[in-house]
Amino acid sequence: MDHTKNYEIIRINGDSKILEEDLVVVETAFTIFIDGEEIITILSSPKALKELCVGYIFSEGWVEKLEDIKNIDLDLINSTAHIDLEKASGLDESFRRKKSIASSGGKASLFSNLLDSLKSQKIKEPLKLDLEIVKKNMIDFNRRSELFQKTGGVHSCGLYFQDEMLVFEEDIGRHNALDKIIGRALLDRIDLEDKMVLTSGRVSSEILIKIAKRGISTIVSMSAPTNLAIELAKELSINLLGFVRGERLNIYTNLEDYK
Amino acid sequence: MDHTKNYEIIRINGDSKILEEDLVVVETAFTIFIDGEEIITILSSPKALKELCVGYIFSEGWVEKLEDIKNIDLDLINSTAHIDLEKASGLDESFRRKKSIASSGGKASLFSNLLDSLKSQKIKEPLKLDLEIVKKNMIDFNRRSELFQKTGGVHSCGLYFQDEMLVFEEDIGRHNALDKIIGRALLDRIDLEDKMVLTSGRVSSEILIKIAKRGISTIVSMSAPTNLAIELAKELSINLLGFVRGERLNIYTNLEDYK
Numbered sequence: 001m002d003h004t005k006n007y008e009i010i011r012i013n014g015d016s017k018i019l020e021e022d023l024v025v026v027e028t029a030f031t032i033f034i035d036g037e038e039i040i041t042i043l044s045s046p047k048a049l050k051e052l053c054v055g056y057i058f059s060e061g062w063v064e065k066l067e068d069i070k071n072i073d074l075d076l077i078n079s080t081a082h083i084d085l086e087k088a089s090g091l092d093e094s095f096r097r098k099k100s101i102a103s104s105g106g107k108a109s110l111f112s113n114l115l116d117s118l119k120s121q122k123i124k125e126p127l128k129l130d131l132e133i134v135k136k137n138m139i140d141f142n143r144r145s146e147l148f149q150k151t152g153g154v155h156s157c158g159l160y161f162q163d164e165m166l167v168f169e170e171d172i173g174r175h176n177a178l179d180k181i182i183g184r185a186l187l188d189r190i191d192l193e194d195k196m197v198l199t200s201g202r203v204s205s206e207i208l209i210k211i212a213k214r215g216i217s218t219i220v221s222m223s224a225p226t227n228l229a230i231e232l233a234k235e236l237s238i239n240l241l242g243f244v245r246g247e248r249l250n251i252y253t254n255l256e257d258y259k
Numbered sequence: 260m261d262h263t264k265n266y267e268i269i270r271i272n273g274d275s276k277i278l279e280e281d282l283v284v285v286e287t288a289f290t291i292f293i294d295g296e297e298i299i300t301i302l303s304s305p306k307a308l309k310e311l312c313v314g315y316i317f318s319e320g321w322v323e324k325l326e327d328i329k330n331i332d333l334d335l336i337n338s339t340a341h342i343d344l345e346k347a348s349g350l351d352e353s354f355r356r357k358k359s360i361a362s363s364g365g366k367a368s369l370f371s372n373l374l375d376s377l378k379s380q381k382i383k384e385p386l387k388l389d390l391e392i393v394k395k396n397m398i399d400f401n402r403r404s405e406l407f408q409k410t411g412g413v414h415s416c417g418l419y420f421q422d423e424m425l426v427f428e429e430d431i432g433r434h435n436a437l438d439k440i441i442g443r444a445l446l447d448r449i450d451l452e453d454k455m456v457l458t459s460g461r462v463s464s465e466i467l468i469k470i471a472k473r474g475i476s477t478i479v480s481m482s483a484p485t486n487l488a489i490e491l492a493k494e495l496s497i498n499l500l501g502f503v504r505g506e507r508l509n510i511y512t513n514l515e516d517y518k
Contacts, residue, residue: 005486010510010517012390019518022509027464027485029370041370043464043487111288111300131271152502153461153483172463172485202412204431205286205302224412226286226431227264228302243411250281251269258269259278 001046001076002026004151025153027172033082034062045147045154045171048180050074052171053081055183059210066186115232118212123237126254127194127217133163134196134220138244141198142222144168148200157181158198159190166190174201178210185214192216203229203240212236220244225252260305260335261285263410284412286431292341293321304406304413304430307439309333311430312340314442318469325445374491377471382496385513386453386476392422393455393479397503400457401481403427407459416440417457418449425449433460437469444473451475462488462501471495479503484511 009022028046032039032053039062044052050072057063063085070084137160145156147170157177159167167190169180178199185192196218197211203221205228211219212232218239225233225242233240233253240252251258268281287305291298291312298321303311309331316322322344332341396419404415406429416436418426426449428439437458444451455477456470462480464487470478471491477498484492484501492499492512499511510517 007486007489007511008514010514012506012508012510014506017517019514024486024489025483027487029464029487031370043370111290111302151483153485172461202431205288224284224410226412227266227283228286228288230266230283247271247273249271251271252266255267255269255278258276 001028003045003047003147023150025147025151025172028079031080032056033080035085036082042173042176044173044176046076046079047171048169048184049076049079049081051169051180051183051187052176053083053183054186055179055181057083058182058186059179059213061213066189114209118209118232119235121212121215121236123193123215123217126237126257127239128254128257129196129218129239129241130162131249131258134241134244134249135247136163137165137196137198138220138222139246140165141168141200145170145200155199155201157200159185159192160196160198161194166195174199175206175210177201178207182210182214196220199223202226203242205229205232208232208238208240212238260287260338262304262306262406282409284406284410284431287338290339291315292339294344295341301432301435303432303435305335305338306430307428307443308335308338308340310428310439310442310446311435312342312442313445314438314440315435316342317441317445318438318472320472325448373468377468377491378494380471380474380495382452382474382476385496385516386498387516388455388477388498388500389421390508390517393500393503393508394506395422396424396455396457397479397481398505399424400427400459404429404459414458414460416459418444418451419455419457420453425454433458434465434469436460437466441469441473455479458482461485462499464488464491467491467497467499471497 003026004023005026006021007024011018027043029041030044031041068086070086073082141158147154154170154172155174155177156170159181167181167184169177171177192214198220200222202223203225208229220241230252239254242250262285263282264285265280266283270277286302288300289303290300327345329343329345400417406413413429413431414433414436415429418440426440426443428436430436451473456475457479459481461482462484467488479500489511498513501509
């Protein structure tokens with residue numbers, strides 16, 4: 001399926017009015033079924049859908065390791081993935097249990113329980129970054145953002161080991177772009193602990209949680225983090241860098257390593 | 260609750276390295292309960308949370324009119340809203356029914372059923388826009404984006420009637436910012452048909468669906484639309500404008516009105 005599509009538009013610039021073809025980013029409604037049950041429809045770019053569904057089911061806690069997946073049947077015509085699991089995921093079960101406790105207690109939400117459970121994921125030894133490599137990687141990363149340059153409509157995500165780009169993906173959703181990177185890394189059995197994730201998008205708590213769950217030590221963004229992302233990254237000793245643009249960057253966590 | 264928070268960061272610019280305070284946008288985990296049941300945790304900016312929960316439950320089809328809401332109990336300390344409904348929403352019931360049909364049939368997803376059900380929402384008479392007003396509104400809109408200017412971390416959404424700004428909201432999520440606008444309009448019983456929504460964010464199908472469900476005739480973005488948003492807007496005769504920046508703008512739908 002094409003990643004962009006031409007549309008006839010009217011382009012206005014001051015008094016000039018031109019009817020012309022314009023390239024627009026394609027959005028697909030991609031539906032995931034697990035063991036025959038419809039789980040979710042993800043609105044995404046029709047690219048790396050296998051990576052997306054693998055990354056998604058890991059991020060959501062449906063599976064813990066690649067061996068938990070018995071089979072993935074990807075149907076690109078109907079934009080569906082039918083996934084069979086070896087057994088129901090333990091993680092998911094414990095989430096469900098936590099949820100019912102939270103509801104009966106009436107105080108803590110599912111989300112705050114999730115935060116609690118993350119606290120065990122602290123990075124043992126924070127990775128001390130070479131900031132020149134971070135800046136160099138961001139320049140490389142920007143150069144690769146092809147769909148964005150064409151359409152202005154997508155986010156990118158990249159996985160780097162030192163100054164080497166291992167995986168690069170784009171998607172209309174910044175969460176999807178990250179799930180695709182994670183999915184590819186899982187499929188290729190790439191160890192993530194010493195890797196660096198670059199993103200074009202803002203770093204919210206949800207992005208940080210995906211990073212933490214996979215034990216990734218560093219997240220680098222072109223854009224801004226939220227306070228909740230900073231709090232979590234501090235708690236877990238994850239390197240969080242933002243507004244990385246040319247010679248500029250902000251370091252939000254593990255400050256003692258860079259003073 | 261404050262909307263921004265100060266963090267100590269290290270700011271790098273070339274060879275300069277400064278330890279300083281930086282303003283970061285606050286993200287709250289806001290949990291909505293309906294009739295005692297935990298429905299969702301929305302990660303959002305802690306501002307206009309009543310608007311957010313009202314907009315959200317309308318957008319998701321839990322309620323159809325303001326009278327369907329018996330009571331909203333907003334707890335700003337714990338960031339929760341407990342909503343009591345007059346009765347279970349008809350819309351939600353029909354969604355559930357559609358879902359089970361889709362799953363047994365194994366073909367159409369919940370999402371494609373939603374698209375089908377939207378087709379009845381076609382705008383009867385497309386609103387012909389004065390493009391000078393659109394440009395003027397976008398300039399006004401940009402000037403109001405206070406949180407973004409401080410933190411670089413939020414999206415804005417505005418509701419305009421001709422050149423008058425009626426509602427303006429910001430949020431770390433572009434969906435939330437739109438839900439807040441819709442929530443405020445519903446609470447104030449503002450008729451939406453002849454209004455214009457401005458957004459800083461990209462226009463995906465989800466954004467377009469929220470617009471269509473409320474019968475809003477015009478959506479204007481600083482940024483890009485996806486093809487699915489264009490297709491839906493064409494089908495429903497909604498005005499969709501993108502990349503509105505200074506004297507420039509793109510018109511994606513109802514082209515015959517502007518030729």
